[in-house]
Each structure stands twice: as structure tokens, then as C-alpha cells.
Amino acid sequence: AAEMHTPYSSLKKLLSLFNSLLACFLVLVIILVVEITAATVVLLFFPIVRDVALEHTFMTLRKNYRGYNEPDDYTTEWNFVMEKGCLKRFFSSPQ
Template sequence: MCLSAEDSPFLNFSLLKFLDRQGIYYGEATLTRVMGPASTQHLHLGHLYLSLGCTLLLLALVGWCSAKQASRGGLLFYLVILVIIFVVQITVASVVLTLFPLVRDLALEHNVVTLRKNYRGYKQPDDFSAQWNSVMERLKCCGVNNYTDFPGSSFSVVTGHAYPRGCCKSPGIAVCDGRNVSSSVIHQEGCFPKLLKITKTQSYVLSWISLGTAAMQLPGVLVALLLFVKLG
């Protein structure tokens, strides 16, 4: 039997990391369901963290058994994989913190193009329109930049309207006719700045969490290294 209380730091450490990543994944999945396509990248990042958490939990069993059975090969494997995960965490966090402005500009251009091409209208059955309607209603905004994103779009060509009902402060009122752009009728602010604020906050929080948990891995690396040297 390789499980022993004396080697529990291996399991306790990785179990905490696993639970931490489950929380991150749950939060990002919830954000994606609420905010739609503009926050999908968070779900991908949540998948990455959950995968790393599962890997660490399995890796803990390897380290645990290797320490119990005095296996240098198992400890070396545990140590190498732990270092690789450490490097991945540092790299991902650094890339997010460094490249966020570039991603922001690309996301703005992409969202404008896809909105003008794929948005069909208020209460349309397609997922893209439904997600955008949800975003505009929840965040009280209109379009990517503002209502000027819609003239000339597929939506405008088909309906003849300058904006959808999702932009209106009260979609059911008569003055919400697709032509009245008064600030008393429609939301003047675009959704992108609000989504960007949410995305930026989430990205920075996840990056600092990644850096923090990477630092927490250092004791595990040192313990495995000391055991490996001691067994030699």
C-alpha cells in the first residue's frame, strides 16, 4: 500500500490546486453562459485550469507512491511534470498580461464584423442573435461600439431598421421603432467597453491566480527534489 499519512503533503497540495481550478472553471462557464460569444475565451482558459488541476491530482498519487516506495524514477517523473506545469502557468499568465491590448483590438474588429454579418434581430431563434440580445439587455448597451454598428448590416438590409429592439431601454414601447435614436429611447453606449471591462478583470485575476499558484508549487518541487537527492 503506497498511501501513508506521512507523505500527505503531496496529495493535500494537489487536492487544493484541483479544487481551486474547479472554482475557476465554474466561474468562467457561468460568465460565458451569461455574456455569450464575447467571453468564450474564458471558458477555454477554464478548461485549461481544470485540466491542470486534474493532472496535478493524478500526479500527486504518483509522487505519493514514489515517496512511499522510495522510487527515484517515480520521483523524477513527478518532478519533471511538476516543473513543466509550473512553466506552463508562468507562460500563460505572462502572455495574457502582455498581449491583452493586442487581443483587445483584434476582438473589437472581429466583433464588429461578425455582428454586422450574422445578427438577425430581436427574439430571433439563432444562437448568435439570442446571445447578443442577452448581452445588450443584461448590460444595457447597444451593438459593439454603439447603435451605428447596425446601419448597412445584414439586419438593417433585411428589416430596414437602424437598430434592433434589444437596444431599447423598454423594447415594448411604441417609440422603439428602429429609427428613433434618442437617448431616452435606446442605450447610447456600446457593449464592447463593458464586456472589455469584465474580460480584463477576469483575465488579470486569472493571471495573478496562475502566478500565485505557480509560486505555491515551488515547495512541492523542492520536496520532490530533496527526496530524489536523498534516495540517491
């Protein structure tokens, strides 16, 4: 009597399949909601982070180029190259 097929056995199998599918779907929905929430939080705080990063960059640049009036070797070399016009062919548009 172990293989007795009641009219409800196929319905039971269908219901368990539906339950597992529903569980997977709910897990996916929960993951999606968490991801959207995280993305929203990141996008909300992005301008603040960007401003802090820009401020940090400006402070670093200001600190590093405090003595920019005295040209270093690199600046002298760069000015020499620019005066000679070695890089004009890179910057000029081809005729």
C-alpha cells in the first residue's frame, strides 16, 4: 500500500514544488530590495564623498605646490621642450 496514489498525491507534489519556487522567488526579491537600498544609500552619499575627495585633492595640491614660484628641474625641462616645439605634431590636428 506504499504506492497507493491518492487523488491528492500529485497535488501534494505540485504544492511542494510551488512552495520551493515561492521560497526561491522570495529570496530573490529580498536580495533585490537589499541591493536597491544599498545603491540608493551609496548614491545619496556620493556627493558628500565626492566633495570630501575633492577637498582632500585640493589640500594635497596646495601643500605640494606651495613653492611653485621656484621652478624645479622637471618644470625647466618641460618649458624647454615646449619652447622647442617638439610636441607640436602631437597637438596639431592633421591637415
